[in-house]
Amino acid sequence: xxxxxxxxPLTVAVRDIAAIFGRMGFGVAYGPELEDDWHxxxxxxxxxxxxxxxxxxxxxxxDQSDHVLRTHTTSVTVRELEKLAKEGxxxxxxxxxxxxxxxxxxxxxxxxxxxxxxxxxxxxAGEVTLAHMKGTFERFYREYFGEQTRVRFRPSFFGFxxxxxxxxxxxxxxxKKGVWLETTGAGMLHPTVIKNAGLDPxxxxxxxxxxxxxxxxxxxxGIPDVRLFHSGxxxxxxxxxxxxx
Amino acid sequence: xxxxxxxxxxxxxxxxPEGEALxxxxxxxxxxxxxxxxxxxxxxxxPDRSGYAxxxxxxxxxxxxxxGKPLANDxxxxxxxxxxxxDALKVRIEDAHTCARYMIGLxxxxxxxxxxxxxxxxxxxxxxxxxxxxxxxxxxxxxDIGAPLHAFDADKLTHDGEISVxxxxxxxxxxxxxxxxxxxxxxxxxxxxADAHSGTPLALAGIKGGKAAEVxxxxxxxxxxxxxxxxxxxxxxxxxxxxxxxxxLRFQNRPSSALAAYGMRDVLALIVHLAGGEVVGVTDxxxxxxxxxxxxxxxxxxxAVLGSDFSLGDISSALARLxxxxxxxxxxxxxxxxxxxxxxxxPEDIAExxxxxxxxxxxxAKALAPLETAPDQERFQGMxxxxxxxxxxxxxxxxxQSFVKKxxxxxxxxxxxxxxxxxxxxxxxxxxxxxxxxxYAPLLLSPGVKPKLFEVGTVFPKEGEHVELRMSExxxxxxxxxxxxxNLSLAKLEEYGRTYVPKRYELGVYQPFSLYPFVLRxxxxxTPPVVNVEEFLKIIRETCGPLxxxxxxxxxxxxxxxxxxxxxLVFQSFERTLTDEEVNGIMVxxxxxxxxxxxSVR
Numbered sequence: 001x002x003x004x005x006x007x008x009p010l011t012v013a014v015r016d017i018a019a020i021f022g023r024m025g026f027g028v029a030y031g032p033e034l035e036d037d038w039h040x041x042x043x044x045x046x047x048x049x050x051x052x053x054x055x056x057x058x059x060x061x062x063d064q065s066d067h068v069l070r071t072h073t074t075s076v077t078v079r080e081l082e083k084l085a086k087e088g089x090x091x092x093x094x095x096x097x098x099x100x101x102x103x104x105x106x107x108x109x110x111x112x113x114x115x116x117x118x119x120x121x122x123x124x125a126g127e128v129t130l131a132h133m134k135g136t137f138e139r140f141y142r143e144y145f146g147e148q149t150r151v152r153f154r155p156s157f158f159g160f161x162x163x164x165x166x167x168x169x170x171x172x173x174x175x176k177k178g179v180w181l182e183t184t185g186a187g188m189l190h191p192t193v194i195k196n197a198g199l200d201p202x203x204x205x206x207x208x209x210x211x212x213x214x215x216x217x218x219x220x221x222g223i224p225d226v227r228l229f230h231s232g233x234x235x236x237x238x239x240x241x242x243x244x245x
Numbered sequence: 246x247x248x249x250x251x252x253x254x255x256x257x258x259x260x261x262p263e264g265e266a267l268x269x270x271x272x273x274x275x276x277x278x279x280x281x282x283x284x285x286x287x288x289x290x291x292p293d294r295s296g297y298a299x300x301x302x303x304x305x306x307x308x309x310x311x312x313g314k315p316l317a318n319d320x321x322x323x324x325x326x327x328x329x330x331x332d333a334l335k336v337r338i339e340d341a342h343t344c345a346r347y348m349i350g351l352x353x354x355x356x357x358x359x360x361x362x363x364x365x366x367x368x369x370x371x372x373x374x375x376x377x378x379x380x381x382x383x384x385x386x387x388x389d390i391g392a393p394l395h396a397f398d399a400d401k402l403t404h405d406g407e408i409s410v411x412x413x414x415x416x417x418x419x420x421x422x423x424x425x426x427x428x429x430x431x432x433x434x435x436x437x438x439a440d441a442h443s444g445t446p447l448a449l450a451g452i453k454g455g456k457a458a459e460v461x462x463x464x465x466x467x468x469x470x471x472x473x474x475x476x477x478x479x480x481x482x483x484x485x486x487x488x489x490x491x492x493x494l495r496f497q498n499r500p501s502s503a504l505a506a507y508g509m510r511d512v513l514a515l516i517v518h519l520a521g522g523e524v525v526g527v528t529d530x531x532x533x534x535x536x537x538x539x540x541x542x543x544x545x546x547x548x549a550v551l552g553s554d555f556s557l558g559d560i561s562s563a564l565a566r567l568x569x570x571x572x573x574x575x576x577x578x579x580x581x582x583x584x585x586x587x588x589x590x591x592p593e594d595i596a597e598x599x600x601x602x603x604x605x606x607x608x609x610a611k612a613l614a615p616l617e618t619a620p621d622q623e624r625f626q627g628m629x630x631x632x633x634x635x636x637x638x639x640x641x642x643x644x645x646q647s648f649v650k651k652x653x654x655x656x657x658x659x660x661x662x663x664x665x666x667x668x669x670x671x672x673x674x675x676x677x678x679x680x681x682x683x684x685y686a687p688l689l690l691s692p693g694v695k696p697k698l699f700e701v702g703t704v705f706p707k708e709g710e711h712v713e714l715r716m717s718e719x720x721x722x723x724x725x726x727x728x729x730x731x732n733l734s735l736a737k738l739e740e741y742g743r744t745y746v747p748k749r750y751e752l753g754v755y756q757p758f759s760l761y762p763f764v765l766r767x768x769x770x771x772t773p774p775v776v777n778v779e780e781f782l783k784i785i786r787e788t789c790g791p792l793x794x795x796x797x798x799x800x801x802x803x804x805x806x807x808x809x810x811x812x813x814l815v816f817q818s819f820e821r822t823l824t825d826e827e828v829n830g831i832m833v834x835x836x837x838x839x840x841x842x843x844x845s846v847r
Contacts, residue, residue: 003639003690003691003694004636004637004639005635005636005637005638005639005640005641005642005697006636006641006642007632007636007642007750008642008643008644009752010644011629011632011642012749012750012752015629015747015748015749016749018622018625018747019749021620022620022622024613025613025615025616025620026620027620027621027622028620028621028622028624028625030624030712032703032710033647033703033710034654034667034705034710048477049476049477049480049481050292050477051292051295051476051480051497051498052292054292055291055292059656059657059658059659059660060656060657060658061654061655061656061657062654062655062656062657063654063655064654069656069667091616093613093616093620097625099647099702099703101647103658103660104660105660106660112648112660113646113647113648121613123614125549126549127614128613129549129550129551129552129553129611130550130551130552130553130600130605130608131551131552131553131608131609131610131611132552132611132612132613134552134605134608134609134610134611135610135611135612135613136612136613138610139612152605152606153605153606153608154272154273154277154605155273155274155275155276155597155601155605156277156291157291157292157293157294159292162591162593162594162596162597163550163551163593163596163597163600163601164293164597165605166277174754182277188550188593188596190593191591191593205549205550221752221753221754221755222754222755223755224755224757229644230644230645230646231645232643232644232645232646232674232675232677232678232681232700233643233678233681233685234641234643234678234681234682234685234689234696234698235685235688235689235758236643237641237642237643238688238689238758239755239756239757239758240752240753240754240755240756241752241753241756242750242751242752242753243750243751243753244748244749244750244751245749245750245751
């Protein structure tokens with residue numbers, strides 16, 4: 001009999017996440033890793049010379065001064081909203097899984113390349129609110145981490161959302177004291193972003209969110225070093241027991 | 246921003262909460278607490294609030310809103326008495342875009358000396374060093390209300406009884422020596438404060454003072470600067486010079502130009518108090534006055550953003566706690582932001598202020614309405630179907646680094662200078678991964694199974710970015726036309742995935758693997774007829790102990806009434822490289838044990 005191979009743990013996780021969000025009406029969207037300044041920053045209300053650009057250490061390319069390695073997959077959100085505007089729609093929900101890049105020195109908890117799942121839900125103004133984001137994430141984390149999971153919002157700042165929050169999850173690793181984990185940056189899409197995508201902020205509103213996947217998995221499975229994920233080392237795949245469900 | 250609880254306390258009539266209780270207030274309503282040690286809190290003030298909250302007064306205003314207790318002595322709500330005027334102080338701003346306001350004040354007859362204990366302690370409580378009473382006064386006021394200030398030795402600028410400064414672009418090839426004795430080469434994009442008589446640059450505008458007019462122990466007359474420099478200009482200059490200071494951090498976050506006058510008022514008072522002397526005059530070149538437009542927002546709008554059901558009273562009370570003056574007509578609020586709240590411009594900003602002040606904990610969660618059409622996950626499903634097909638055929642999915650030695654797209658600022666380019670294909674990194682996989686195969690795979698890998702990843706060849714699927718070998722069943730690489734950006738994955746449900750797996754807790762080499766051994770034995778494979782392997786595991794990490798049956802055959810079983814054993818330690826002798830010892834013990842229970846080792 002053919003011995004089965006193994007998926008990468010990130011693939012296993014993205015499938016879990018896509019399934020849960022799929023039940024709440026979210027599709028899956030993709031976009032380029034080498035992104036233009038507009039979709040990575042400017043359309044997201046992070047103008048040049050703004051301190052908000054310092055929040056993400058960026059890789060620039062030599063020959064294309066207006067292109068960066070995307071620092072988040074929120075760039076895909078802009079692309080999807082632009083499509084929605086062209087189609088004349090008002091309602092769309094997507095998650096955008098993919099590799100992103102930050103120019104940070106690497107160590108056991110920092111990698112210059114990692115996966116993010118960003119996403120958004122928009123609808124007619126007033127129908128997709130911060131309270132709906134809370135409902136969406138309470139359900140997501142209950143289904144992902146278990147029924148007992150609690151979620152809290154903390155005030156934060158991102159150029160592309162207003163209000164902005166961090167979404168924390170109360171997590172108790174087996175045999176350990178529970179802690180609030182910072183998992184996701186989120187908020188209501190800033191009217192400037194809606195406008196930049198070609199939509200009318202009076203008519204369309206919604207929330208956007210994004211968070212690193214490796215960090216979530218490190219907590220969920222007790223993985224000690226983020227560098228294992230993109231090491232190409234097959235031993236990493238076999239460091240977990242695996243059962244089809 | 247490092248703040249001290251004792252310093253914040255001076256803004257409140259009643260004792261502030263301590264420790265965790267204080268930290269929780271910030272966490273729930275304003276800022277993440279990066280660190281807390283005794284009286285010292287390190288708060289993560291993000292760019293939107295950095296225009297007003299990089300100061301104890303700003304942080305205190307956040308606490309006031311969270312606690313529902315107004316500030317006891319708010320320096321921003323107290324009047325600024327008129328400053329004395331002097332013809333001997335002249336300011337010229339070359340470009341209003343670079344500098345919205347420049348104030349210079351002259352204090353005569355000061356005595357520079359050590360700071361009093363309270364001031365030293367206040368500065369030290371937030372990790373700053375005391376220098377002298379004058380410099381400490383400027384730093385204290387900056388940390389207190391957020392206005393960057395600078396003190397010059399006035400005599401070093403006085404020509405014929407007059408002080409005249411210019412805020413201008415630096416000249417090409419001009420240099421400045423800063424207070425810390427570092428020389429910086431300047432250019433036209435960097436702004437300086439210059440002595441208008443001699444042309445000498447005195448300070449890097451909004452960043453740092455220069456040596457030319459340094460305050461020393463001999464200084465008796467002071468020229469004090471309070472100004473407002475443009476955020477973008479300051480930011481670019483600080484980045485170019487790689488000189489990031491408390492002042493540049495504040496200016497790049499665009500505080501109100503009104504703030505300078507409050508800074509001047511407070512620092513002059515403190516200097517006279519600490520060092521004596523007399524304020525001779527202040528010149529205020531105020532070219533771009535601060536204006537903040539009133540914001541109109543309805544209760545309906547606030548609730549439409551937050552999904553809340555706040556009453557007019559809830560909103561009014563939150564605005565009052567925040568110190569945001571507002572009028573209400575029907576359900577329409579007109580909020581007039583105080584000068585320091587440069588971050589408030591939109592109705593959504595007010596929704597956030599109200600939401601975080603009342604607290605997000607109380608916000609009732611709502612479910613999104615179901616959609617009429619099923620979500621579009623077809624492309625994803627197609628990609629995952631491809632992966633499932635490969636896993637079924639024994640392939641293992643890896644992920645490798647996007648950065649390589651050579652490529653078409655090269656980074657301007659690579660992290661690793663030896664790998665400055667983006668991969669043009671997955672070939673190289675996957676073949677490296679395969680070489681390692683072959684080495685580790687006996688640890689992970691059954692005997693005789695050869696490792697097969699695949700990766701799905703973005704590549705950046707000359708033809709342009711696309712998603713590549715690459716396999717370490719061909720899949721026979723897919724036919725001769727299919728090679729080991731596919732451009733998934735061109736593949737019709739949507740069609741392929743339309744109705745596919747990707748397989749789901751439950752993974753166990755991560756089990757660390759040893760980084761030391763492993764040792765292989767084979768053993769074969771004639772066993773009694775009743776012994777089964779499970780029993781045989783169990784005996785091996787129990788006898789060999791924890792250094793045996795894997796045992797697989799590799800052969801079995803029957804002869805007469807006897808069964809021969811053969812196993813491959815993998816030994817590895819978490820702590821060290823195993824020696825042959827050590828493993829041989831275990832094998833001898835295993836052989837002896839087999840003999841003792843009636844097996845005969847072949």
